[in-house]
Amino acid sequence: DTGVSQNPRHKITKRGQNVTFRCDPISEHNRLYWYRQTLGQGPEFLTYFQNEAQLEKSRLLSDRFSAERPKGSFSTLEIQRTEQGDSAMYLCASTPRVRNTGELFFGEGSRLTVL
């Protein structure tokens, strides 16, 4: 059973560019979460999916951010017109449909640096 996979692991971009991150959850995990973690802070919830349905979005998710999970498997998080304040680690996590204990299984994250 492979873990949660995130790509790319690191992304450096110039302000104003668009970036996209991909997350492949553990197979048969039906819930997928995106969190953002800035230096010295804990993970902050952005959004989550149950299968392909986006069930909740945080107020942190401005209109420059969009997330999709088109077939209920992998997910993408796109940031348009990046700003320096978007520099952070973007974490993806998943949970199983059955025997869900509330535990999140995390990927290693995608670190974004906006110059």
Added chain:
Amino acid sequence: AQTVTQSQPEMSVQEAETVTLSCTYDTSESNYYLFWYKQPPSRQMILVIRQEAYKQQNATENRFSVNFQKAAKSFSLKISDSQLGDTAMYFCAFTLSGNTPLVFGKGTRLSVIA
């Protein structure tokens, strides 16, 4: 809204000693779940220990145990016989159920010194 507070930004402990990390939370609900996660440097976050609020018995996992004080809304993590591999950021987290997102504290950076 639920909040989680970790008041110790950094801690250090000698190898083989015991250390306790503090966490308090705020909720008006009576049933919920609490977690401690470990994030080693440049590595992914992993679950250390989990506690269900309706269980009075404190959870234990090998060298890791919690002191869950429901009335005080306190959930501390005790690490016994600290090892160099315990060096990491530790995050306390809260959720109302398995179907709501976890809320995390700001973390405590723990350094185990040889």
